[in-house]
Amino acid sequence: MSFYFAQLLTGLANASSLFLISCGLSIIFGVTRIVNFAHGSFYMIGAYVAYSTITTLDFGILGFWGGVIFASIVVGLVGLLVEVTILRRIYHAPELFQLVATFGLVLIIQDLTLAIWGPQDYLGPRAPGLDRAVRIFGEPIPEYDLALIVIGPLVLAAIWVLFHRTRWGVLVRAATQDREMIGALGVNQAWLFSAAFMLGAFLAGLGGALQVPRESVNLQMDLSVIGQAFVVVVIGGMGSVTGAFVAAVLISVLNAFAVLLFPQISLVLPFLVMAVVLIVRPYGLFGKPGSGHGPAAEPEQPMRLMSKGEAGLLAVFVALLALSPLFAANYTMVLLIDLLVATLFAVSLHFLMGVGGMVSFGHAAYFGLGAYAAALGVKFLGLGMIPAMILGPIAGGLGALLFGWFCVRLSGVYLAMLTLAAAQILWGVTFQWQEFTGGDDGILGVWPASWAKSNQAYFYVAFVLCLGGIWLLQRVAHSPFGYTLRGGRDSAIRAEAIGINLKRHQWMGFTLAGAVAGLAGVVFAFSKGSVFPDTLAISKSVDGLVMVLLGGIHSLAGPILGAGVFVLIEDWVTKLEFWRFIFGVIILVVVLAAPDGVAGGVSRLRGLFSRRTKDGEAAQ
Amino acid sequence: MINRRDIFAGLAAVSMLAGAGTAMAQDSIVIGEINSYTGLPAFTVPYKKGWELAVEEINAAGGINGQMLEIISRDDTGDPATAIRIAEEMISKENAVMLFGTFLSNIGLAVSDFAKQNEVLFLASEPLTDAIVWSSGNKYTYRLRPSTHMQAAMLAERAAELDAVKWATIAPNYAYGQDAVKAFKSELLKLRPDVEFVEEQWPPVFDIDAGSAVRALEAAKPDAIYNVTFGGDLAKFVREGSLRFLFEDRSVVSLLTGEPEYLEPLGDETPSGWIVTGYPGADIDTPEHNAFVEAYRAKWDEDPKTGSIVGYNSILSIKAMLEKAGSTDTEAMLAAMEGLEVAESPTGPFVYRAADHQSTMGAYVGNTELVDGAPKMVDWVYADGAEFLPSEEEAAKLRPAE
Structure with missing residues (x-):
């Protein structure tokens, strides 16, 4: 006793x-x-x-x-x-x-x-x-x-x-x-x-x-x-x-x-x-639902399809990317592959947060599930690259289907925290289950098939899969399903009132985001050749979160810009001593200069510019 | 018509041309080094000081085969994926002829697999995991530091001499802790089939609830304890354990605790009489080690730590290898690494075994003690790594077929 x-x-x-x-x-x-x-x-x-x-x-x-x-x-x-x-x-x-x-x-x-x-x-x-x-x-x-x-x-x-x-x-x-x-x-x-x-x-x-x-x-x-x-x-x-x-x-x-x-x-x-x-208890033991009064923010602008000029610019950019292996150095290819993976991951998280209104602190779980599914497929089933790659989004989607069912019952920060808990539990399992996942020693030897071995060839694999994933999510955002999600995000009560089963839509949105994150995880696994529990750790989730928020949550271009800025700055800055200090200062500067994210900052600049020219025209 | 293969062939040619421009007319040998400088500075900063000293000495003496040694060093940010990207950059952009470094086992393994895929030599300086030379070993990877298995075996040999029959273990809950406990158990049971293990504690790494763990160990009433926790966890474990008299009348054997990185922070709370592996630093009195300590103190104004010696010996190994190979061609360097003998080092001679690519560099086994208020290792002996490794034939069987 x-x-x-x-x-x-x-x-x-x-x-x-x-x-x-x-x-x-x-x-x-x-x-x-x-x-x-x-x-x-x-x-x-x-x-x-x-x-x-x-x-x-x-x-x-x-x-x-x-x-x-x-x-x-x-x-x-x-x-x-x-x-x-x-x-x-x-x-x-x-x-x-x-x-x-x-x-x-x-x-x-x-x-x-x-x-x-x-x-x-x-x-x-x-x-x-x-x-x-x-x-x-x-x-x-x-x-x-x-x-x-x-x-x-x-x-x-x-x-x-x-x-x-x-x-x-x-x-x-x-x-x-x-x-x-x-x-x-x-x-x-x-x-x-x-x-x-x-x-x-x-x-x-x-x-x-x-x-x-x-x-x-x-x-x-x-x-x-x-x-x-x-x-x-x-x-x-x-x-x-x-x-x-x-x-x-x-x-x-x-x-x-x-x-x-x-x-x-x-x-x-x-x-x-x-x-x-x-x-x-969805609000914790002693918590109460908030008043519903968020911070006084400008009402969110509806998302628009791109104008012709913007679409043209995008096409040029994609074409440039597609041709980059012709002129870029070998290492640039590696960096571009990382960039594509980060972008797809950020876009899938943005689909969840920006379009679906569901904040996730544990999105890396589905990225990691995809990566591990592919790696385990190679290790235990002896699968080739393509069949193993198919496993990734399926695993990510199934994981999201399971955890999403619990998560969509909550909202706001509590939803975010439940996603975090799910990710941490998954992380704990991969970290400890040494016989199956290799534990902290991970799974090695997950390399691309011989035809995709060179960085240039694998770049095209990543290019097709990542751009395909991004395109898919942008299409879905503008589909009736996407509109339903956005409607639910902006007013859950009205959405329910017009007969939408919001929870089910959110659940499906969660699953789709998880599957696409799993796809990003697969591309990642084969580009690095090994998979470790770090792929589903909190830090990975936070990286994604920072990319989405830094880029601007209210714009479909936000996560793309955010991932680009984040990966390129990190690659450059880690070569320096005390890089964490420099990186932190850069983030603070961006945050203060563009409180609506990089995308918001860009569109404000454009707004300023077009107003000037309009003023000029009016004066004439 | 141009097909896909032509495009790739063209691309390959372009990239080779791009590389060739910088590769010409090199008067120095470029080597890439990757480690967790921001993640684990307590260990990696002394390590960096060690290899910087060695590089300075070699270049001051005229370099290797007439060429200066140039090291490009980068922080892996504690993330295996970043380490791979940096390795790629070092090979394809900076034209490094080989790679060395890494501390965390998972990063060491990631880079070793990268080395295999890209056919480049990698000397894993610090990772302890057995997998890197055994279950996941490959042609391109060698490892310097005495492994988890070797250090656990050194302790098991000492533990077998104790009267203790009932043992309890405490280890951080990840691959390193699990390997360390498994190796210790099997080695001790070989020597002493009569011992039994009555309790295991597996606190999360760097997040130990020391009070509860100590009490759980106490409840099992073991005769002796085998500890694998290190760093902040170790300090907490020692403090809570001594407050609760866990170590009274009990033998403790403890992995790595004699390394100054982990021993010095314990200060005047250092438990006395723990049997540990580690590095007694300036107390080692051999001509080679004295010269090393003197040079190290002169350059850095502090005493060397375990990391320092690992960093220093890494460069000595690379020097011996390059002199033997006579070129920086990977195949020649690989041939040189096989059975490479480093005849003179501060810790004595060691060899890279051809069968499993593990060096025979040893560790020091002794007891912890407070001497004049400072934590020290006393009554230590040097345990030659060769004696704590399986025979080369057995070790070869542990590796995957090439």
Whole structure:
């Protein structure tokens, strides 16, 4: 019995630290609707600053807690700086666009941390006065664990008082429920958002600083924590701090007991819990459906077919691409193949997000399924290139058919999170199932047939398949099916009212996007010769997301431009030292200069130009 | 009429012409190097310092066969697909004659498969996976660092001398951890058929819930523990384990923990008496190693780490190979690699086995200890890699038929 009690305490201590890490994320999302990928980076800065302060000012107990508070304040100020200089300028951008900016921040902070603190890990000192274990019912329990078990609920209580007993807190809660309304009532939203973002960053810093006595401070901290923080926030209900606490307890305690029976489960447990919770309660445990009032954005323009001039330009471009093997160097072919694959992947994600209105954080799952289906076909069935290639879209489509059935029941960020959970579970399976998928060692020897071996020949394979896929999706976007999807995206209620079975249409749209992503995965697999679990990892999904949003979600050309910009800049910039910093800065510049994406920026430029010429004509 | 084949033939000719312009009149040997410099800087930065030192020394002494050595180094961003693209660029655009590097096993495997497909020599410096020379081995790939299997076997030999019968294992849940546990189990059971494994913990890599894992190990009451976690996971495991008295009166054998990259961050919490593989650094007192340490300190103002020695020995291997081959033709270089002997290195002589392309470079096995407040390896011996590899005939059977 005492053993299980001690195990419970271990779980609760973890729950406290998980809660501290995630509650700031929940507050930021609740108020500003920003999906903040940089939250893990704030956490990492908190840990590094606390480590440096505590070790330089060797003041014992006072020095330790002083260092923790100091680090949290520093991170809060960093958050304020980020909000005022960057995010404040792009609140009116399309939904989720801000996450591109936070993605740029992640890259910048990674390189800055490396430059300031160097590559080595640091193991901070234990907390003075709390550096031993006490025996409870004969079992050793670290004193610091007990302290954490107290600190977590204390912070929760402090946030509760702040939110329920101060005017500021009342406004924050009001903003969480209906931002439009409090804006209409004359509340200064800019100030409210800045303060909420600063509070969220402060809490992330606190979470990081309090981890110093438990684990080494290292450069992987940011990414290792961000996935878990999202899971906690989503299970609890986005915007609900109490929910985050309950979710943290649920995951940590479950994990503490689950490892006794299934030592391998930790990898997927949080995502399993998230999937189950979202299927049962679509808005998380404590979440409420939003008011339906999105940010004040311009109404979306209907998509138009291209004009003659544009179609001509496109034809020239495609012809140029088709002839490129005649004049381009060998390596350019490789880059173009990568570009085609990225473009098809981004277009399939855009079909889901832009046309279907279903945001996916886990689209790489179907890309990876396609790649693995082809690779497994080659490895176990000894298939040739063409038959193996046929397997890819089928696998991607089937996977999307299965997961899509669950996902389309939700909407908004919750839908996105369920796609993420699905992708993570698939990733966990490929990562662990060494006998079948090769695990982390992947599947090798997936090379093209001998006639397509040269880069030039394979380029034509990729050219035909990728352009075919892109053409297909553009056709579908302008078909009755596409119109139905767009109608459902813009007003689900009206679509249902005129007798459309929206869920079924969305489900089919999801499946089609998955199948095309699978096609991209197949082309990818044969161009690289090997497939690894990275193909369905979060980072791959995020790359696709950034391409779509960066390009401009409201335009069919957006994902194509986005993928082009992303792949070419990445290829160029990674040759430089501190490339992550440079890449991050470029992303921020693009984000600030074109809050409606590259495509939006281009069409605004054109609008400006044509207005000028019209004005000129009028004057004459 | 022009058919497809003509077009491709024409294309090939054009691209060859494009390549030929830059390939002419080279007075240096260009070699491509790929590694995870942003992904895992703690290991790859010392590694880079090691190979940069070796290149500088070789070029200062007049190069190889009268030609200077030129290394083009790139970051693989931790992604196998990017690594392949860079490899392609190095071969077709920069005219690199061979490739070396990589740290992560999956990237090492991806590049080795690329090398096979494109018929170019690849020296995998750092990846530990057994697959790269055995189950997925190929004609074009050689590996320098002692593999997972070799290092696990070194530890199993020591573990067999302990009285412990009940063993528990903890390893990160991916290919490396799984291989390391499998190899250790089979080697230990060969030497000690009486031992039993009573518990396994598989935390996710870089995301260990150390408290729960420690308690699960404790609950099994093992006599000894075999640890494979490293980096941040190791620090967490050590701290939570010592807080909860997991290591009291228990033997621990631990893979790679003696490497300064992983040992030094443990600071004054370094557990005493763990049996580990690693690298005792400046404590190695041989003329070759002393010269290396002196040069390394002079250039970088710090002590070498495991990565440094791997980087340095990579270039020594390439130098020996180029001198033996006498040309940068791939077939000549491959012939030279077979059974290549590197007679002098800071860690002693080693050979690239012809049968499985694994070098016999060894590792140091010893105990961890705090000496004057600093973590160190003590009572260490050099374990020659050759003694912990299967015989060449057996190893050849582990490889796919060419």
